[in-house]
Amino acid sequence: MKRLLLLLMAILLPLANFAQIKYESLSSQKLGETRQIKIQLPRNYEENLEKRYPVVVVLDGDYLFEPVAGMVDYYSYWEDAPEMIVVGINQDGIRTKDTYYSEQNFLPEGKGAKFFEFIGMELLAQLDQKYRTANFRIIVGHDFTSNFINYYLLKQNPIFQGYINLSPDLAPQMADRITSALNTAESRKWYYMATASSDIPNLKEDILSFDNKLKGLENEMIAYTFDNFEDATHYSLVGKAIPSAIQSMFEIYRPISTKDYNEKLLQTSVSPSEFLAKKYTSIEELYGIKKKISLNDFMAVYKAIEKTRNWEEYKNLYKMAHDHYPGTMLGTFFEARYEEETGNPKRAMRIYQNAYGQEKIAFLDSDFMLEKADAIKKDFGY
Known part of the structure; x- marks a missing residue:
């Protein structure tokens, strides 16, 4: 296990060093003590003053924080997940007290109830108050703390939308309680759970039984993902599960994939420009993030329009390009292509010429745009 964690740290820490890591002491009235937390702020947090960020709360922060923070930074670097504020709560030596539950009703009791309130009422x-947070929160736990994170899902209006369960040590009745909560949920939730071939046997048995219950979920508001990793243990599964969980929770956030391009954008029944607009509207609605449309996604839609020859799609596309990349040649090029393919070559020629002096982007530069204008001039004798 130590070798695996060292390898994971060697891969991720160089990336995490670009992010801002802070260590803070948080005085808690609920707990009657001061707790140590680690915070990773996104890259360029101080420069992007208008931007807000989802929050990831990591229990067992003494050993889970670095793997989670590193993978969040890695995935956000490649735009496969949003930049997020990652907060680790150190629980070394006190995790069993923090996660204590009643032997009668199997709900948080004593120190466990106080810790539950500390996270929900004080930490968040x-x-x-201190950071620019978005209204999307994820919580992560491992065995005892994984069971604990599920108590938040039992509340009428859960404060977390995403739950990453790493080999949970489930309390009695927890599987039934969570199944019921997910079945009746009225808002979007992402629920991830993982075990492994060499997980602790009694935990694995309960997890597999729980998974069988969750497979029958019919609530469209719930996105459930389960992994049973081969050749992994109770501890090494963490390194595999964290990236899998991030991918599953932010599938729609990722750039348009080859699969989406082939199966959706190339279908004549699908409007590529509407697909693009809905994708980014969904990102804002689901994660509370207003994301700029990526150049990759504009290029995917552009190629689909050229392939299907659905020229009317350029009308919406060039308007979006002008909004998201003002001053560049992107919107100008799409507008010129629209005019060129809908019977207005003279207007297209002038639009290509007007690109001179605009900022180049992707494959578009002044030489390319003027060559397009000259080609129309030659073809039509203008």
Whole structure:
């Protein structure tokens, strides 16, 4: 296990060093003590003053924080997940007290109830006051702490939308309670759970039984993902599960894939420009993030329009390009292509010429745009 964690750290820490890591002491009235937390702020947090970020709360922060923070930074670097504020709560030596539950009703009791309130009523409130947080929160736990994170899902209006369960040590009745909560949920939730071939036997048995219950979920508001990793243990599964969980929770956030391009954008029944607009509207609605349309996604839609020859799609596309990349040649090029293919070559020629002096982007530069204008001039004798 130590070798695996060292390898994971060697891969991820060089990336995480670009992000801002802070260590803070948080005084808690609920707990009657001061707790140590680690915070990773996104790259360029101080420069992007208008931007807000989802929050990831990591229990067992003494050993889970670095793997989670590193993978969040890695995936956000490649735009496969949003930049996020990652907060680790150190629980070394006190995790069993923090996660204590009643032997009668199997709900948090004593120190466990106080820790539950500390996260929900103090930690998150202070983060919201101090940092630019978005209204999307994820919580992560491992065995005892994984069971604990599920108590938030039992509340009428859960404060977390995403739950990453790493080999949960489930309390009695927890599987039935969570199944019921997910079946009746009225808002979007992402639920991830993982075990492994060499996980602790009694935990694995309960997890597999729980998975069988969750496979029958029919609630469209719930996105459930389960992994049973081969050749992994109770501890090494963490390194495999974290990236899998991030991918599953932010599938729609990722750039348009080859699969989406082939199966959706190339279908004549699909409007590529509407697909693009809905993708980014969904990102804002689901994660509370207003994301700029990526150049990759504009290029995917552009190629689909050229392939299907659905020229009317350029009309919406060039308007979006002008909004998201003002001052560049992107919107100008799409507008010129629209005019060129819908019977207005003279207007297209002038639009290509007007690109001179605009900022180049992707494969578009002044030479390319003027060559397009000259080609029309030659073909039509203008």
